[in-house]
Amino acid sequence: MLIRRPTDLTYSDVTPKSVYTERREFLRAMGIAGAAAFAGTAAWRLGMSLDEVYANSKLDVATKSPFSTTEKETPYNDVTHYNNFYEFGTDKTDPAKNAQKFRTSPWTVSVEGEVKKSRKFNMDEILKIAPLEERIYRHRCVEAWSIVVPWIGFPFSELAKIVEPTPNAQFVAFESFFDPGQMPQAKYSGLDYPYVEGLRLDEAMNPLTLIGVGMYGETLPNQDGAPVRLVVPWKYGYKSIKSIVKIRFVGKQPPTTWNRMAPQEYGFYSNVNPNVDHPRWSQAKERRLGEIFKRPTLMFNGYGDQVASLYNGMDLKKNY
């Protein structure tokens, strides 16, 4: 397999499969012998660069990560057909159906606030921030189910390096894309939009915190938070905000969607913690998708070695 350096990636890497297969069909129709010679004209006719004609939605990763678990990955089909993405409906199977036409291109992420170099990134630029890594993480939902996902992305700290947070930056606020036209089911979900999340700056800078751009070797499917999302494996799933359009470095703890909805049930920290129950249900166990009986939930979802020190001296029962 040809492993491209991440700097070779272009925005075309997130071209939908249907589009690139069409292009290939087109090139094939031109005749294999003539294709190479013709490609330039064909590409010009289709209004894109030569690079793009040959691209697909595969993401080649430069490095594997020592942070990856060796646990069995959850089947791709489960991770793409069992989703909480309330903008596209509240049933687990809704997002896979309703997010199909979600337009994720062009896409811009604005990084602003307490930074020296606030700026906007397009997807091309995001993919070039740092070498892409594969990280196989456990992902624990607050509803007591869990999955194991091979994410692709880069540490959040690499993004911070580029924009240079000022000393005033204490927290990071994230905001999801929201368009009621594309997300008509959102109004029945009982949440306020756009969806917002936040981390303390040191949490965001922890090497485990990932800006995710893909999974299972490909770009993110729409229902899993395309084209760019957060992955915070030691916190309940809703902290890993999807389809990010804004990242703001701030001085004060930012509001978060589920906390606003029910503050006594969902705290700002939302660390996975088997000893602190959700007021309405137990968090001691979880059902790994694909398994029948529940397994014990691990403190910090099993990432205590990397993150426990972030919370030294804190009462995690109060700061749930």
Place this chain on the structure above:
Amino acid sequence: MHALLNSKWSKPVIFLLCLAPLVALGWRALHGELTANPIEFITHATGDWTLRFLIITLCVTPFRKILHLPELIRFRRMVGLFAFFYACLHFTIYIWLDKFFDLSEIWKDIAKRKYITVGFTAFLLLIPLAITSTAGWIRRLGGKRWQQLHRLIYFSATLGVIHYYWLVKSAIIRPLTYGAIVAVLLLWRLFASLSKKKQLRVNAVTVRPVG
């Protein structure tokens, strides 16, 4: 319509219709369509159908009166027993697949989790109704007392709705819809009984001078 409802085939047909949700679940199971979390899916499906059958049972009397279809009473027991049947499936899935018969865990859950407390109570209330659903028990209890006992379904349905409302995270529209339907069905009974009492009083007043 009357002939249709009175035909000897009407009961078997409705019986099979009541089984359709279970058949649909079995079909989905065979085709791997119970989502990535089948246990959660069948728990929710059987819970949903319990509530729906409780609501259908509560619809029988108003529909009989409003639509002038007294024959509907023939199906009430069966529909009510199906509500109990789906409730049993729902409860069995919980104690077996969720708790694996761990009685102390189950007991802790029932005592500590409000939504389980009310859900369990709603289930318990249905048990005497299922037991006394036979003609023999109606005779033994006497029509009036039997009827009073079976008003427990009002509480069971209400607690069932609260059980649902308390377990959703934010999408409260569906439990509220069930709640609104149950409320309408119970309010109809309240008004029906009030106007009946009024009618009796009016009758009593008009009868007196003659007597």
